Amino acid sequence: MARSSTRPTSRDVAQAAGVSQAAVSLVLGDKWRGRVSETTAERVREAARDLGYRPNLAARNLRLGHTRTVLLVVPALTTEFFAGVYTGAARVAADHGFGVVLYPSPEGIGPARDPFASAQAALDGVIASSMAADALTAIRGDQLPLVMLDSDPSGSLGAATVNLDIADGIRQVAAHLLDLGHRRFLHLAADVPSWTFEVRARELAAQLHAVPGTSVRTAHAPISIDGALTATEAALATPGPRPTALVCDDDKLAAGAYKAVRRLGLRIPDDISVTGLDDLGLATAIDPELTTVRLDAELFGERGMEALLAVLEGRTPQAGDIPVELVVRGSTAPPSTP
């Protein structure tokens, strides 16, 4: 270990200030009113500053029995979306004196691993986004307070859930495209077994089938630009009348679809309309800018953290899904040929 000497402890500070260790703890813990005089308190604070004292968190956590640390589990870090979720959660956490530890799922981190092995820091609770069932049971087995993000509220886990109102987003997309006159749809679905994607498929089917004369085909693709490119190209090359509107499960898929459409010599939105879901930076980087559903990732993170705090304090988390909003841009227009 390269640590020059050993870290100063509260006892070192006490000695330097000529008081007991208890007094140091009292002063630094801001519990000294009526127990320590203002002058000694100042002397302690000065000694602590001089020595560069920082309390040993392990010891404090042990003594207190909690860590004020929380684990945020996300499916992958490679999207802006979860970065936003983290930001929101960390903001709320900081306001309450909590820290947030991030645990991206093990994709590419070798064999499936125990989230808790990675987060060596002891935890007070967990916020988990759609994740593998085995990891979930590990968490449940640990009896840790848990909040699930974007998960089936009727799931048997009995954990609190915080969800985006994805179904409403899909309703807005469907209404927008139907209003424009579209009747032949292609649903580019994420090839990921997660509740949030099931909702998209279910709600889209429900909305479109409610209107007579509509047809919906579905193509599945992994969430990557190349995957979406391949899947879309194949789907559009299928014989029969070409869809006039392409509903994508998220923006990244839409970006891949753009490339497929271009490759086939078609134009957006003249020949085919495209919609996404997320409203990442990517949505306005591509040409034309993407009509998509804006998800407020930071608010999502904030609500998740607030829910966890509620659970920790024995309160009931705030109910209600988080509203989402359709953002109409240049990738949607009325179909050219009826």
Add this chain to the structure above:
Amino acid sequence: MARSSTRPTSRDVAQAAGVSQAAVSLVLGDKWRGRVSETTAERVREAARDLGYRPNLAARNLRLGHTRTVLLVVPALTTEFFAGVYTGAARVAADHGFGVVLYPSPEGIGPARDPFASAQAALDGVIASSMAADALTAIRGDQLPLVMLDSDPSGSLGAATVNLDIADGIRQVAAHLLDLGHRRFLHLAADVPSWTFEVRARELAAQLHAVPGTSVRTAHAPISIDGALTATEAALATPGPRPTALVCDDDKLAAGAYKAVRRLGLRIPDDISVTGLDDLGLATAIDPELTTVRLDAELFGERGMEALLAVLEGRTPQAGDIPVELVVRGSTAPPSTP
């Protein structure tokens, strides 16, 4: 607190297995060879499993004097790049029994805050990417083993550094564009006071000025699509001969530049060539696909973590910058008008 009862401790396990607490610690810590019989060891393991025992990390950390936890500080989480860095670092860390805690800089997390307040988990060391000087002094004051990513090796901090060979990437970009015949350049520079961007500016100037008859203008923009759009539009509207090649400090800036070029009615690469730096997913999402410098973010993270482990063990970290590679795609071509 919603925790049903209190967590089982090693003493509970000991009682259940009919042995002493020490024996439990020995068995579970895998240090029992020749000290505990195989049958008792199995009995202990079974009791631990039945009770759902998990060691209290705070107590262990306190006892051991280290946490096997590391803090990764990144400027912001909103880019794929640092997600890759994290992934690489976490992989190496996991191989060595370490965990990684992420600390995105405080942008939007309220007033500038102490990284350590957020990372309530006690830390063994820090990997820090280009960051504010005040945060750095806080770290140094703490005497924590430190590895800096993408920072001036001659900096006075005396910390180990791990750098990408950005200068070589710029050399490759310059050589590529000069080979194509370009002589009038616009450098779209990130408006961020960081060593890694200084290197780009310095090296680009050095390379281009070495060739007679070249001219270089510089425009500054914040790293965002809109910022780049505005700055590029203004720069290209300037009177005088138009640049034929646009060198951007990163891919996001290039994506913004694309929009500016389109808005001015110009085509890429026919009227103007554009290069980026990073090779994010964005680079192939835009049309035409971007010629850019590929940075291996995961390798960067791995090397960073390896360096920190070396420091922790008193070894000298591996020297040498991480190689980068120019990826030529459709956004560069010879200039149309000489």
Add this chain to the structure above:
DNA sequence: GAGTCGAGGTTATACGTATGACTTGGAGGC
């Protein structure tokens, strides 16, 4: 049959902190 030795444990302790219980030295009341 006394001595040795190792297998298979146990006991005791320290890590650094927070806090409830105790102490002390005066100031003030009557």
Add this chain to the structure above:
DNA sequence: GCCTCCAAGTCATACGTATAACCTCGACTC
């Protein structure tokens, strides 16, 4: 002049773990 009481501290302890030091008992040596 004795009692009370409060301000300003101090003392002692517990949190759960890992490990060094100690103990015990049976097998084996000579």
